[in-house]
Amino acid sequence: MTDLLKFNILEILRGLSNRDFSTTELVETYLQQINKTKKLNMYLEISSERALKIAKESDCNYKNKSNRFLEGVPIGVKDMFCTKNIKTTASSKILDNFIPTYESTVTNNLWKEGAIQLGKLSCDEFAMGSSNETAFKGNVINPWNWEDKRSPGGSSGGSAAAVAAKAALSSIGTDTGGSIRQPAAFCGVVGLKPTYGRCSRWGIIAFASSLDQAGPLTRTVSDAAIMLKAMAGHDPKDSTSSTKEVPNYEDFIGKSIKGLKIGIPEEYEGSGVSEEIIKSKEKVVEFLEKNGAEVIKVSLPLTKYALPVYYIVAPAEASSNLSRYDGVRYGLRKECNSLDEMYEKTRDLGFGDEVKRRIIIGTYVLSSGYYDAYYLKAQKVRRLIKNEFDAVFKKVDFLLTPTTPSTSFKLGSTQDLLTMYLNDVFTVPASLAGIPGISIPVGLDNQGLPIGVQILARPFDEGGLFKIGNVIEDCVNFDFTPQGL
Amino acid sequence: MNEKNKIDLLSLEKLSKLARLDFNKKSAEKLIEDLNQIIGFIDQLNEVNTEKIEPLSSVTGHKLPLRKDIVTDGKINKEVLENAPEKTSDYFVVPKVIE
Numbered sequence: 001m002t003d004l005l006k007f008n009i010l011e012i013l014r015g016l017s018n019r020d021f022s023t024t025e026l027v028e029t030y031l032q033q034i035n036k037t038k039k040l041n042m043y044l045e046i047s048s049e050r051a052l053k054i055a056k057e058s059d060c061n062y063k064n065k066s067n068r069f070l071e072g073v074p075i076g077v078k079d080m081f082c083t084k085n086i087k088t089t090a091s092s093k094i095l096d097n098f099i100p101t102y103e104s105t106v107t108n109n110l111w112k113e114g115a116i117q118l119g120k121l122s123c124d125e126f127a128m129g130s131s132n133e134t135a136f137k138g139n140v141i142n143p144w145n146w147e148d149k150r151s152p153g154g155s156s157g158g159s160a161a162a163v164a165a166k167a168a169l170s171s172i173g174t175d176t177g178g179s180i181r182q183p184a185a186f187c188g189v190v191g192l193k194p195t196y197g198r199c200s201r202w203g204i205i206a207f208a209s210s211l212d213q214a215g216p217l218t219r220t221v222s223d224a225a226i227m228l229k230a231m232a233g234h235d236p237k238d239s240t241s242s243t244k245e246v247p248n249y250e251d252f253i254g255k256s257i258k259g260l261k262i263g264i265p266e267e268y269e270g271s272g273v274s275e276e277i278i279k280s281k282e283k284v285v286e287f288l289e290k291n292g293a294e295v296i297k298v299s300l301p302l303t304k305y306a307l308p309v310y311y312i313v314a315p316a317e318a319s320s321n322l323s324r325y326d327g328v329r330y331g332l333r334k335e336c337n338s339l340d341e342m343y344e345k346t347r348d349l350g351f352g353d354e355v356k357r358r359i360i361i362g363t364y365v366l367s368s369g370y371y372d373a374y375y376l377k378a379q380k381v382r383r384l385i386k387n388e389f390d391a392v393f394k395k396v397d398f399l400l401t402p403t404t405p406s407t408s409f410k411l412g413s414t415q416d417l418l419t420m421y422l423n424d425v426f427t428v429p430a431s432l433a434g435i436p437g438i439s440i441p442v443g444l445d446n447q448g449l450p451i452g453v454q455i456l457a458r459p460f461d462e463g464g465l466f467k468i469g470n471v472i473e474d475c476v477n478f479d480f481t482p483q484g485l
Numbered sequence: 486m487n488e489k490n491k492i493d494l495l496s497l498e499k500l501s502k503l504a505r506l507d508f509n510k511k512s513a514e515k516l517i518e519d520l521n522q523i524i525g526f527i528d529q530l531n532e533v534n535t536e537k538i539e540p541l542s543s544v545t546g547h548k549l550p551l552r553k554d555i556v557t558d559g560k561i562n563k564e565v566l567e568n569a570p571e572k573t574s575d576y577f578v579v580p581k582v583i584e
Contacts, residue, residue, distance in 0.1 A: 326505070331568070364524075386544060417522055
């Protein structure tokens with residue numbers, strides 16, 4: 001592996017600035033690595049020509065000293081973001097021929113700051129899944145122990161794997177119930193789900209609109225801070241996006257955590273959580289205490305109801321959002337004699353099993369006679385869960401939990417639906433409450449697979465997550481590079 | 486699980502009609518089994534007392550802002566039609582709906 005691939009965003013920006021290497025060299029190096037790691041099935045589209053052309057412009061900008069905030073940073077994009085003139089499929093057959101005529105706000109924000117798109121990364125179909133196995137073009141393979149064919153997690157499996165395999169300097173993903181944090185934990189990278197409303201959802205293919213949020217997947221915490229700074233901000237085109245000013249997140253790196261109160265929710269360590277993951281979390285507690293934080297036990301008794309709430313709210317919103325795929329305006333069409341038949345056959349042909357299940361469940365919980373019992377009930381419990389977080393954040397500043405109950409599993413090994421859904425048991429509650437969460441890699445289990453811990457914060461305290469995450473990262477002090485690729 | 490909430494072939498047919506989503510009759514049995522497993526799981530919420538609790542539909546805490554009723558784009562017929570499976574001049578084409 002060449003040295004260029006080892007550098008994080010900060011080091012790359014410094015190197016480019018000093019002209020130690022050019023953007024063209026950097027992009028060429030990444031394109032070579034993408035080629036070398038093709039066996040992991042991460043990229044659905046590779047924009048080589050376009051990336052090299054922009055790299056040339058970027059080199060000019062450095063020469064003229066008109067370089068921007070992320071000038072020359074090569075980025076991989078989850079295939080849920082619409083990218084103008086570049087095929088965007090959400091890993092679904094129904095969108096397999098879709099070429100957007102517009103650019104999502106978040107990706108546009110990145111390109112405006114000089115970042116360079118390497119290509120589009122695979123994910124679970126319409127971001128529905130926790131293993132990347134629902135992807136239409138086949139699953140991504142986790143770069144860790146890759147010959148074992150393990151799951152990179154999901155739904156942002158391609159985004160997490162690409163950063164781990166150094167086939168992107170950083171990537172972006174979307175998180176609806178854990179889709180950034182869980183794959184980040186499985187692949188040994190940093191993954192941030194910002195507060196709901198921190199990043200614009202405009203131009204992101206909608207799954208569950210009250211939960212969807214974009215975020216970065218990176219090598220380091222400071223890289224995540226830099227990426228979020230460029231991605232976040234108010235967008236008139238997304239009325240749920242926040243008008244709160246975007247802080248200079250880098251200022252939170254290297255700051256003391258002395259006196260901060262960190263809660264450990266007892267409900268996040270029940271049976272079913274791997275002992276090694278619990279041990280890793282205990283180790284992190286020691287790090288935090290050593291650095292002057294106060295760690296106390298707290299309780300969030302409604303935690304176990306978060307998943308059932310999620311599996312009502314998310315499918316309900318999905319069934320509504322996905323009604324747009326009807327074979328009329330874009331995407332796949334199955335020619336039929338009547339309009340209704342065309343809708344029904346097109347959707348049967350275009351959607352995979354998991355997406356179909358969720359559309360049917362969503363239709364069911366919204367249908368007459370079941371709406372109150374399921375959908376309204378779920379929204380009420382969602383409020384109680386949010387209230388519970390509000391209350392606990394009066395006592396503590398942050399929460400520390402495992403990101404996932406287990407480390408990466410073998411592809412094809414999880415046949416039971418509910419077992420698969422349980423992957424998100426620790427990430428879903430924060431999604432329902434709209435609060436930010438970050439997963440930080442903290443070690444390897446006895447099979448050499450990455451373990452992640454999750455930190456949760458009050459709404460819009462992403463800065464706090466970076467501050468604590470950076471301390472944890474410094475204490476762990478481990479190079480999370482998968483071997484043998 | 487409450488028996489009345491269980492999905493059977495008849496209710497699956499109704500739901501599939503509502504969702505405009507045809508399903509493979511051969512794999513219906515498996516689909517029904519999966520759906521009932523999920524329903525059994527979400528039925529857990531009955532254990533939670535939600536009396537006098539207002540449903541939460543948005544976590545932003547702010548009201549949706551209004552904007553001036555003015556055209557923000559427009560004249561993008563070509564872009565809008567760009568991905569259409571079938572079009573003729575400036576229209577999407579669908580199977581005949583009236584005889």
